Amino acid sequence: RKEVEQDPGPFNVPEGATVAFNCTYSNSASQSFFWYRQDCRKEPKLLMSVYSSGNEDGRFTAQLNRASQYISLLIRDSKLSDSATYLCVVNTNDYKLSFGAGTTVTVRA
Amino acid sequence: GAGVSQSPRYKVAKRGQDVALRCDPISGHVSLFWYQQALGQGPEFLTYFQNEAQLDKSGLPSDRFFAERPEGSVSTLKIQRTQQEDSAVYLCASSLGLAGGINTQYFGPGTRLTVL
Numbered sequence: 001r002k003e004v005e006q007d008p009g010p011f012n013v014p015e016g017a018t019v020a021f022n023c024t025y026s027n028s029a030s031q032s033f034f035w036y037r038q039d040c041r042k043e044p045k046l047l048m049s050v051y052s053s054g055n056e057d058g059r060f061t062a063q064l065n066r067a068s069q070y071i072s073l074l075i076r077d078s079k080l081s082d083s084a085t086y087l088c089v090v091n092t093n094d095y096k097l098s099f100g101a102g103t104t105v106t107v108r109a
Numbered sequence: 110g111a112g113v114s115q116s117p118r119y120k121v122a123k124r125g126q127d128v129a130l131r132c133d134p135i136s137g138h139v140s141l142f143w144y145q146q147a148l149g150q151g152p153e154f155l156t157y158f159q160n161e162a163q164l165d166k167s168g169l170p171s172d173r174f175f176a177e178r179p180e181g182s183v184s185t186l187k188i189q190r191t192q193q194e195d196s197a198v199y200l201c202a203s204s205l206g207l208a209g210g211i212n213t214q215y216f217g218p219g220t221r222l223t224v225l
Contacts, residue, residue, distance in 0.1 A: 004151070042218065043200060043216035043217060043218050043219055044152065044200070044216050045216070046213055046214075087151050087152075089151075095140065095142075095157055095164075095165070096154050096157065096165070097142075097152075097154065097214060098154070099144075099151030099152050099153070101149065101150050101151045102150075102151055
């Protein structure tokens with residue numbers, strides 16, 4: 001079983017829509033959680049960290065449920081530029097990142 | 110400022126050839142990581158350096174893979190006797206501080222290796 005599991009999508013949504021997706025992780029000792037964004041043929045870039053109390057960064061909201069080992073990302077008022085693959089990432093020790101396979105989001109005009 | 114750079118960006122090798130992939134981390138970054146990303150998958154951890162010390166090489170798929178960072182800055186990932194299953198994007202990342210979950214890893218653009 002992979003350490004981080006994600007719904008691969010694709011999620012195909014119109015501009016202005018809200019889209020939400022999640023991932024689950026298997027190691028209950030995981031310490032830190034992130035969402036990275038990866039554009040086609042580009043490197044992953046940190047989108048946001050995920051905190052236990054939930055956190056927002058503009059149109060992006062991340063939630064963490066440690067009891068269920070579940071992380072979510074919600075994008076409000078989707079823009080064309082939000083089209084990308086979103087990687088769920090878990091830090092299982094003090095340096096090693098474990099990545100999910102990614103959720104593809106396509107925002108259409 | 111300059112980010113993480115990698116060279117070459119693309120490499121085509123014939124099966125059995127040796128390849129060397131280079132990573133220049135962000136200046137002053139102590140930690141350096143190598144990842145392998147297969148098509149349609151997320152990056153998979155290969156190895157971790159803290160300065161010149163290789164502290165974790167548990168993700169290297171076989172003894173054909175070797176990484177070094179002799180002076181604590183530039184790193185090279187070498188793959189000997191390449192196989193078709195080695196075809197992937199090899200990503201390098203660096204982070205500022207010592208090991209710690211809160212240190213953001215900054216990724217380079219990757220080297221896309223194709224083994225024919």
